[in-house]
Amino acid sequence: MANSKQVHKATRPVDHDYNLTALTEACDEEEIEAMMVETAKTRDDHTPLPSPNPKKLKQPDEITNEVIFDAIQTLIKRFDEQDKRLKRIEKTMEENAQAVKVNKEDIGELKGKRTSH
Numbered sequence: 435m436a437n438s439k440q441v442h443k444a445t446r447p448v449d450h451d452y453n454l455t456a457l458t459e460a461c462d463e464e465e466i467e468a469m470m471v472e473t474a475k476t477r478d479d480h481t482p483l484p485s486p487n488p489k490k491l492k493q494p495d496e497i498t499n500e501v502i503f504d505a506i507q508t509l510i511k512r513f514d515e516q517d518k519r520l521k522r523i524e525k526t527m528e529e530n531a532q533a534v535k536v537n538k539e540d541i542g543e544l545k546g547k548r549t550s551h
Contacts, residue, residue, distance in 0.1 A: 495501070
């Protein structure tokens with residue numbers, strides 16, 4: 435019955451074989467085989483119960499050309515809004531860069547006046 439151990443190991447990779455030697459010494463091969471079959475049934479034949487609160491799947495709406503057109507128009511509008519926002523941000527960044535340049539020049543002039551006095 436060496437095959438039953440090999441089948442057991444192949445079908446039950448989570449079981450450990452360190453306890454099989456003690457089992458083999460304590461029982462005869464028919465008892466071991468019966469135990470393996472019983473263990474396999476209790477673990478492998480389990481059918482999970484259905485969820486008490488099953489998720490309700492949303493039914494897809496009918497997709498028509500009108501729905502697709504509306505979705506495209508919405509996306510175009512959003513892209514246009516994003517473009518406007520990006521242009522405002524770019525303008526603000528340019529204004530800030532110019533202000534930094536002017537402030538840097540002013541600071542340089544003030545440092546020059548302070549060291550000369």
